Every structure is written in structure tokens, then in C-alpha cells.
Amino acid sequence: MINFGFSINKPRVIDLNRNNLNKSKEVIKEMPELQACIGCGSCTATCTAGNLTEFNFRKVHTLVRRGEYQGAYEEMNKCMLCGKCRLVCPRGINTRGVVMLIKRKLGDF
Amino acid sequence: MTFFADFCIPFIVGATVMFIIIAAKYISWLRDLPRSDIKLIVKGAVSPRLFTAAWEVVRESLLHCRIFRVNPLLGYMHMSLAFGWFLLIAVGWIETVAYLGLKWVPLQGHVFFKYFAALNDFGTHKPTFDFVMDLLLLVVLSGVTLAWLKRLRSRAMGMKRATKHITFDRIALSALWFIFPLRLLAESVTCAIYGGGGFLTGGIGHLLAEGINADILHTIYEPLWWAYSSALGIFFLTMPFSRYMHIFTEIPLIFLRHFHLKPETKEKSYDNFEVEACSRCGICIDPCQLQAQLGINDVQSVYFLRDRRYNMLQQKIANNCLMCGRCEAICPVGINLNTLRQNSRTSMRNIPNENRYKYLRNLDRSEGDGRVGYFAGCMTLLTPNTLTAMQQIFEAAREDVWWADKSGGVCCGRPLKLSGESDSAQKMIDYNKELFYKHRITTLVTSCPICLRVFREEYKLEGIEVLHHSEYILRLLRQGRLQVGYSAESTFTYHDPCELGRGSGIYDEPRAVIENIGKLLEPAHTRKDALCCGSSLANTAIDDRQQLTIARGVAEELDATAAQTIVTACPLCKKAIARGAKNTVKDLSEIVAANIK
Numbered sequence: 040m041i042n043f044g045f046s047i048n049k050p051r052v053i054d055l056n057r058n059n060l061n062k063s064k065e066v067i068k069e070m071p072e073l074q075a076c077i078g079c080g081s082c083t084a085t086c087t088a089g090n091l092t093e094f095n096f097r098k099v100h101t102l103v104r105r106g107e108y109q110g111a112y113e114e115m116n117k118c119m120l121c122g123k124c125r126l127v128c129p130r131g132i133n134t135r136g137v138v139m140l141i142k143r144k145l146g147d148f
Numbered sequence: 149m150t151f152f153a154d155f156c157i158p159f160i161v162g163a164t165v166m167f168i169i170i171a172a173k174y175i176s177w178l179r180d181l182p183r184s185d186i187k188l189i190v191k192g193a194v195s196p197r198l199f200t201a202a203w204e205v206v207r208e209s210l211l212h213c214r215i216f217r218v219n220p221l222l223g224y225m226h227m228s229l230a231f232g233w234f235l236l237i238a239v240g241w242i243e244t245v246a247y248l249g250l251k252w253v254p255l256q257g258h259v260f261f262k263y264f265a266a267l268n269d270f271g272t273h274k275p276t277f278d279f280v281m282d283l284l285l286l287v288v289l290s291g292v293t294l295a296w297l298k299r300l301r302s303r304a305m306g307m308k309r310a311t312k313h314i315t316f317d318r319i320a321l322s323a324l325w326f327i328f329p330l331r332l333l334a335e336s337v338t339c340a341i342y343g344g345g346g347f348l349t350g351g352i353g354h355l356l357a358e359g360i361n362a363d364i365l366h367t368i369y370e371p372l373w374w375a376y377s378s379a380l381g382i383f384f385l386t387m388p389f390s391r392y393m394h395i396f397t398e399i400p401l402i403f404l405r406h407f408h409l410k411p412e413t414k415e416k417s418y419d420n421f422e423v424e425a426c427s428r429c430g431i432c433i434d435p436c437q438l439q440a441q442l443g444i445n446d447v448q449s450v451y452f453l454r455d456r457r458y459n460m461l462q463q464k465i466a467n468n469c470l471m472c473g474r475c476e477a478i479c480p481v482g483i484n485l486n487t488l489r490q491n492s493r494t495s496m497r498n499i500p501n502e503n504r505y506k507y508l509r510n511l512d513r514s515e516g517d518g519r520v521g522y523f524a525g526c527m528t529l530l531t532p533n534t535l536t537a538m539q540q541i542f543e544a545a546r547e548d549v550w551w552a553d554k555s556g557g558v559c560c561g562r563p564l565k566l567s568g569e570s571d572s573a574q575k576m577i578d579y580n581k582e583l584f585y586k587h588r589i590t591t592l593v594t595s596c597p598i599c600l601r602v603f604r605e606e607y608k609l610e611g612i613e614v615l616h617h618s619e620y621i622l623r624l625l626r627q628g629r630l631q632v633g634y635s636a637e638s639t640f641t642y643h644d645p646c647e648l649g650r651g652s653g654i655y656d657e658p659r660a661v662i663e664n665i666g667k668l669l670e671p672a673h674t675r676k677d678a679l680c681c682g683s684s685l686a687n688t689a690i691d692d693r694q695q696l697t698i699a700r701g702v703a704e705e706l707d708a709t710a711a712q713t714i715v716t717a718c719p720l721c722k723k724a725i726a727r728g729a730k731n732t733v734k735d736l737s738e739i740v741a742a743n744i745k
Contacts, residue, residue, distance in 0.1 A: 119564060
């Protein structure tokens with residue numbers, strides 16, 4: 040194969056009918072305001088951890104809501120809980136609460 | 149001489165069980181103390197601190213001086229019950245000695261002396277003791293009356309809200325309320341039958357003897373002593389499990405505290421003394437802004453400590469606290485409420501994880517090579533005006549600066565620690581500490597009080613002086629390295645950030661800086677009593693609307709001073725207050741930078 044110097048992600052489909060949405064529903068139930076997210080990405084743009092490593096808060100919480108839990112806990116553990124995302128969120132979502140909630144639902148406490 | 153009657157049994161059983169349980173509790177708590185704490189106790193026990201502690205026991209456990217400062221009537225209520233009861237026991241003991249000389253008398257002989265004095269012949273009557281004992285009983289009864297009144301109308305005693313008690317506490321409380329009226333009745337009827345007694349028991353006894361048939365008096369005589377003894381017995385039985393455990397626990401707590409024991413990041417045995425020394429007086433409820441402004445009334449320190457004590461603490465209660473420290477500042481027992489809450493959160497959420505924050509390895513984005521380091525902190529990076537202002541100040545003072553995190557750094561670790569993930573927070577602490585030493589700085593300046601607090605309390609930065617920018621700027625001004633223009637026309641008001649004021653004890657420095665620039669007007673709540681901006685990182689439970697409500701309340705007070713500019717010294721407070729304020733909100737460094745001459 041010719042090396043073009045870039046690659047293309049494998050096509051990926053999130054099948055909501057096949058994913059187990061129980062945890063996702065629990066997260067939404069405890070933090071309904073997460074549904075107000077418009078996906079603007081301000082949280083990720085300002086993120087202290089995201090500035091230093093591959094960590095994308097918007098991506099992780101969006102995937103969790105879609106029932107894609109694989110690796111989400113480990114990703115969330117990159118967060119330093121500094122709280123900048125909460126201050127910039129245009130929808131006023133309690134993002135720190137979201138991080139802690141997702142970790143609680145997917146982790147071991 | 150007999151010192152036993154059947155009615156004494158409830159009292160004897162209650163008192164014995166109580167002393168056994170309390171002794172067992174203290175012994176197990178002391179046994180579980182870490183070795184370092186035991187060393188502190190041994191060292192403290194042979195030092196003059198023993199006497200300062202004893203003096204505090206008199207002042208706080210008996211006289212309740214700190215409650216007098218909250219409200220004099222409330223203070224009198226607590227004092228009359230505690231000190232009055234103590235004197236009743238002490239003078240009662242002296243009374244038996246005066247009658248019988250220094251010989252052993254069983255406990256019930258002292259407590260029910262009036263009964264046994266009527267039964268036995270103890271020699272010449274001593275009216276002075278009758279008078280003193282009656283006076284003391286009257287003092288205690290006045291306290292009980294006030295306690296009743298407080299239940300009906302707590303406002304009369306300076307408390308908008310009193311504690312909502314659990315059933316078990318109510319049982320203990322009712323028993324306590326009945327002890328003294330029953331004692332009065334029992335002693336009065338005894339006086340009515342056998343004579344004697346002071347102005348109170350004797351006087352009532354006289355009236356009873358005149359007004360009521362002697363047969364009736366003889367019939368109710370024993371049952372009244374039974375009732376009095378039972379009230380005491382019930383109170384003693386419930387005491388070790390109820391709020392009244394504080395009566396004895398505050399005493400060892402004061403001694404241990406004087407020996408420099410304190411709660412730490414993780415729960416330890418010493419915490420038991422603090423948790424059980426809480427009397428659930430409820431003084432912490434009114435200052436809580438979650439209560440006052442949001443109507444949340446199950447998370448305050450009194451309820452947190454209660455839930456923790458009975459092992460029914462939930463994360464949503466533990467997490468719903470601003471940790472602003474307003475309750476800690478007013479707590480009459482001086483319990484370290486914030487540290488206890490933080491270590492409860494640690495017990496609930498701390499998971500040691502070696503792989504966490506591996507990405508911090510070999511990371512260094514710092515700039516410059518001065519001996520003075522500047523750590524902006526996450527929040528300052530989000531308020532770039534503060535950062536620019538600091539840059540101007542450093543330039544004006546010709547300071548050579550090492551910028552720790554100007555283009556992105558690592559969080560100080562305090563937010564994570566406050567949320568309970570202490571072991572992971574330690575990784576950031578270790579990272580930053582290494583970074584500071586690597587660049588050989590001698591002074592570390594930060595404009596974020598949250599970072600300041602963790603630098604001072606957890607980092608143990610030997611050889612590096614940690615300064616908040618308010619302290620640093622004031623030093624520059626005093627050394628003459630920085631000149632600012634003063635204008636009497638400019639008016640400022642200052643908001644004390646929780647972490648800077650109550651947290652780090654820095655009240656005067658920012659005020660001194662402001663007074664170099666213009667006139668300072670104080671808001672209604674200030675210094676130790678200052679309000680929290682509501683955006684505190686310690687609270688992960690309240691939502692945006694609730695944060696805004698608190699911020700508006702604070703901003704309203706600051707606007708009410710009619711100052712042109714609201715000044716604060718914390719980037720987070722600045723952001724929070726700006727959402728609710730009409731006037732402009734500026735960081736201390738901004739007003740300094742704008743007025744550099």
C-alpha cells in the first residue's frame with residue numbers, strides 16, 4: 040500500500056440498539072443537566088489535562104452517553120478536576136460532578 | 149448508716165453502664181492512635197500545655213465562653229446547665245463531707261443526699277449548704293427553662309434555625325429536661341415531710357405541707373424519688389450514644405488538641421474525639437450559605453458529623469459543602485470541620501492508582517530562569533487579566549521571574565484532594581514540587597489562594613518561601629520597588645476569598661495594598677465572617693443556578709458598599725462575583741498594575 044503520510048480511521052458505527060445503555064441512563068438520571076450539552080467543546084479547549092495529554096472530556100462523556108464505556112474510566116482518570124471546564128461551559132453544566140459521576144458509575148467506588 | 153434505697157437502682161445501673169461504655173470508647177480510640185500521635189501525647193503531658201488545656205476545659209466545657217460570643221442568652225443557657233450541674237455535684241460532695249467528714253460514701257449517697265439525710269441522723273443542720281444548693285438548682289432550672297424556650301422560639305436566642313434532632317437524641321433530651329424539675333419536686337416533698345431545705349426546696353416544701361394532705365405527700369414521696377432516679381438513669385444510658393457524649397468527650401479533645409494532635413488527610417482514630425465532641429448545638433447552621441440562600445438543610449456540619457458518627461454518611465451529603473469554613477470559624481467546640489469532611493470524602497473516593505497521571509513524566513513547560521517563581525494556577529490561566537497584571541508588576545519591580553505554568557501547567561492538586569482522591573492528588577504535588585526544586589527558585593508567588601493553601605499545607609517546600617500575590621505586592625510596595633499612585637477619589641471594596649482569609653489567615657495584606665491606591669469600604673460580612681462566592685471547588689453537588697444565587701447574594705452586599713470597584717484576590721471568586729455584580733470586579737493585581745507610577 041502506498042504511504043500517503045496520513046491514515047484514515049476505520050469506519051465505526053455506534054449501534055444504540057446493541058449497546059447496553061443502563062449505565063448511561065443512570066448517569067443521565069443523576070445528572071440530567073448533561074443533556075443540555077451542545078457539544079461546543081469549550082470544556083475540552085480549556086482543559087488543563089487536555090493541554091498536556093490526549094484527553095478529550097467532550098468525547099468521553101458523549102461516548103458514555105452513547106453506551107460506549109470501554110476505556111472511559113481510564114480516560115476520566117486523566118482529569119485533574121481543576122474546574123476550568125465548569126467555568127467556561129455555556130450551559131452551566133456541573134462538569135466536575137459529571138467526571139466524578141462517570142467514574143463512580145464505571146469505576147469501583 | 150444506710151446509703152441504699154430501691155429507687156437508687158435506675159441511677160446506679162445507668163451511671164455504671166455509662167462509665168463502662170465511655171471508658172471502653174476512650175480506651176479503644178486511644179489504643180488505635182498512630183504511634184506519632186502517642187508520642188505527641190507523651191510529650192504534651194509533661195509540658196506546660198497541660199495547664200493551658202486545663203484552663204480551656206474550665207472556660208469551654210464548663211463556662212462555654214465561645215457561645216457567649218455568639219449570643220449571651222444562648223451562652224447563659226449552656227453555662228447554667230453545664231457549670232450549674234457541675235457545681236451541684238461538687239458542692240453536693242462538699243456538703244456530704246461537711247456532714248460526715250472525709251469518709252467513703254457511695255455515689256448514690258452524694259446524689260440523693262437529701263433523701264438519706266432525712267432517713268439518717270447526720271447531726272446539726274447546716275442551712276448555708278441548703279441555701280447554696282437551692283441557688284444552684286435554681287440556676288440549672290433557669291437553663292432548662294431557656295432550653296424549652298429555645299425549642300419554641302430559637303430566634304429569641306440568636307438562632308434562626310435549631311438542629312433537627314433524631315428520635316434517640318430527643319429521648320436523651322427529654323430525660324435531661326425532666327431531671328431537674330423532678331429533683332426539685334422530690335426534694336421539696338422531702339422538705340414538706342421532714343422539714344429543712346433552703347429558700348427554694350424548703351419554701352416549696354412549706355407551701356406543700358400547708359396545702360396538701362400529709363397522706364398524699366407520703367404517698368408521692370417515694371415515687372418522686374423513683375422518677376428522679378429513673379430520669380437520671382435514662383439520661384445516663386442514652387448519653388454515650390447520643391449528642392450528650394460531647395459532655396465528657398470535649399475534655400480529652402481539648403487536652404489532645406493542646407498536645408498538637410489534629411485530623412489529617414486520611415481518617416484516623418483521633419477523629420473520633422472530634423466527631424463525638426459535637427454537641428449538635430446547631431450554631432453551624434445559620435452561617436451556612438447553602439442553608440441561608442439555597443434552603444438546603446441536611447448537609448450542614450452538625451448533620452455531617454452526626455451521619456459520620458452513626459456510619460450513615462452518604463456521598464451526596466459529604467460532597468454538598470462549599471468548605472468555606474464559616475461554620476468552622478464559629479464552632480464553639482473548635483472542631484476541624486473542613487478537614488473531617490475532606491477525610492470522609494477520602495474514605496469514600498480514594499483509590500490508589502499507580503498508573504494515574506503517568507503523562508506528567510518528564511513534562512516541563514516552564515519559562516524563564518529567575519529565582520522568583522510564579523505559579524498562576526489553573527484559575528488564573530482562565531482570568532488572563534490577572535496574569536497580564538502580574539507580568540506588568542514583575543516588570544515594574546524588575547523581578548527576574550520563572551514562569552511555572554504560563555503556557556499550561558499541572559494543577560496544584562488541591563481540587564482533587566478536596567474531592568477525596570488524595571493519593572492521586574499527591575502525584576501532582578510530587579510533580580510540582582520536583583519542578584520547583586529543579587528550577588532552584590527561592591520564592592514562589594501565586595495569585596490563586598487555592599494553590600497557596602496546598603503549597604503551604606501539603607507541599608512542605610523547604611527553602612522556598614511561598615507567597616500569595618497580595619503579600620508579594622505589599623512587600624514590593626514597602627521595599628519601594630513598586631510605586632503606585634494614590635487617589636482619594638477611587639473607592640474599592642474587598643471580598644475575602646475563603647481560602648485566603650479563613651483558610652490562610654491573610655486578611656490585612658490585600659487591604660493594605662488597596663489602601664495604597666484608594667479608599668477601602670468594607671462590606672457587611674467581612675474578614676473572618678466573609679461570605680463565600682459560591683463557586684468553591686469543594687462543592688461538586690450544587691448546580692449552576694444555585695452557584696449563581698449564592699454569587700448574587702455576595703455581589704449584592706459588595707455593590708451595597710457603593711464602591712466603584714469590587715476587588716478580590718482569587719481568580720475563582722472574581723469570576724463568580726462578576727456574574728452577579730453591577731460594578732466592575734477586579735483582581736488585586738489588576739488595580740495595582742493599572743496604577744503603577
